Amino acid sequence: ETGVTQTPRHLVMGMTNKKSLKCEQHLGHNAMYWYKQSAKKPLELMFVYSLEERVENNSVPSRFSPECPNSSHLFLHLHTLQPEDSALYLCASSQDGPVEGETQYFGPGTRLLVL
């Protein structure tokens, strides 16, 4: 689990705040992902980056803005969030892109509460 790290682990923010979530993978992988995990719902894929290029954006509201400056780092910039955005945000990485039988490895997540 230490292969993918996320900071902060917990975050409380108001609806007018701007904050960023950080993910770092130490596995030498080429693809990174953001997922949202809400109670009683399946994991929702938000964004996929392969070789630092965004390859998927699953109809995520613009108040979530991803950034992938290099293959080891992934950010999720947050602004003007809503209370329903409160969730566990998980970062994952995989070796050779989001294809076929590639295994995704997850970080511990950031627990976000929007007040």
Place this chain on the structure above:
Amino acid sequence: AQSVAQPEDQVNVAEGNPLTVKCTYSVSGNPYLFWYVQYPNRGLQFLLKYITGDNLVKGSYGFEAEFNKSQTSFHLKKPSALVSDSALYFCAVRDDSGAGSYQLTFGKGTKLSVIP
């Protein structure tokens, strides 16, 4: 379209007894199937996957899963449950036909409780 179902929200089993966590799937082509486990306040940990070949897949911590194409199932099993196995288990599927693009579709999860 691809989908996965975990029909049981919760499974209770006595320590030392065998456990089964059920998963069924639906894909257009052939499936790639995964099991993950999540402990409280932690991320998902990879347990095992089926790509091709032997229908019985062995994974971490003594877990195994059996791929059954005719029943479109991929149930997770362990011969003897430990209290430390208590966690949330997720089944996931990706379609090899490309219909699901990059999506790895997860089930809603099954909470496993192992009773001492």
